[in-house]
Amino acid sequence: MTTTLRLAAFAIDCPDPRALAGFYGRLLGWELAPGAGDDWVELVDPAGGAALAFQRDPGYRPPTWPSRDVPQMMHLDIRVQALAEGHERAIAAGATPLPQPPDQQGASFRVYADPDGHPFCMCACEE
CATH class of the missing domain: 3.10.180.10 (2,3-Dihydroxybiphenyl 1,2-Dioxygenase, domain 1)
Structure with missing residues (x-):
């Protein structure tokens, strides 16, 4: 049995996921993935690569x-x-x-x- 592994997302800890996703969205020209919450937000790579994710860390x-x-x-x-x-x-x-x-x-x-x-x-x- 062969299992192919693929990177789904690269997650970055931060105090405010929406704010940091906004910065990287402007920088890269990427859009927010549907279903973003307050504690986890993903940006979608338009070329189909791994997402860039932002995770709330209160002790960041x-x-x-x-x-x-x-x-x-x-x-x-x-x-x-x-x-x-x-x-x-x-x-x-x-x-x-x-x-x-x-x-x-x-x-x-x-x-x-x-x-x-x-x-x-x-x-x-x-x-």
Whole structure:
């Protein structure tokens, strides 16, 4: 018997799932899945990939960057064709630029925080 596994969703803990889903919806151009509640919200990937989900965590503490006082548990890499365009879109959606690691000053990515403090990267990458 062969069982195929497929990632259904990538869940992010946060204090307000609807608000954070709104940020990522604006950033990625994704829509809310039907049946969103107050404690669990999903965004649907229009290309058919895994959903991005947001789960209420009343004790949520934002990670600190670049300090490890409150370490990040994950980060998203978002592919863009040009970093300048990705930067504009991230700022317009409500992201905050974070310091680029000193050893990565010439890298083809930039680091941001979403409104709840989760770091994510805009990466100029080939598809």
